[in-house]
Amino acid sequence: MAGTLxxxxxxxxxxxxxxxxxxxxxxxxxxxxxxxxxxxxxILGAGVQGKxxxxxxxxxxxxxxxxxxxxxISLGVIGVLFGAVWLYLLYLRKDISERIARGLLPGQRD
Numbered sequence: 001m002a003g004t005l006x007x008x009x010x011x012x013x014x015x016x017x018x019x020x021x022x023x024x025x026x027x028x029x030x031x032x033x034x035x036x037x038x039x040x041x042x043i044l045g046a047g048v049q050g051k052x053x054x055x056x057x058x059x060x061x062x063x064x065x066x067x068x069x070x071x072x073i074s075l076g077v078i079g080v081l082f083g084a085v086w087l088y089l090l091y092l093r094k095d096i097s098e099r100i101a102r103g104l105l106p107g108q109r110d
Contacts, residue, residue: 009042
């Protein structure tokens with residue numbers, strides 16, 4: 001999950017030139033600050049993945065990225081794409097937990 005956050009932070013930072021060129025008002029201080037703070041929180045969030053509240057923090061960052069539609073549509077699209085990635089990670093986490101509980105992982109077999 002830490003790796004996913006780092007990759008997402010890189011992609012969010014790559015949105016800076018896109019917003020500067022595509023947005024009709026260009027890159028304003030507010031949009032630049034929003035994108036940079038969001039990427040910084042993602043990088044910092046990668047370091048706290050061992051905490052019990054980490055997944056809630058990750059999902060809150062996803063909501064903030066999706067709300068980037070109000071800054072620029074490209075940032076919102078990034079949020080939706082990575083939102084799908086995070087939903088898949090949640091599914092995998094649940095599936096693996098269930099398999100561990102039932103003893104179905106290859107290392108748990110006799």
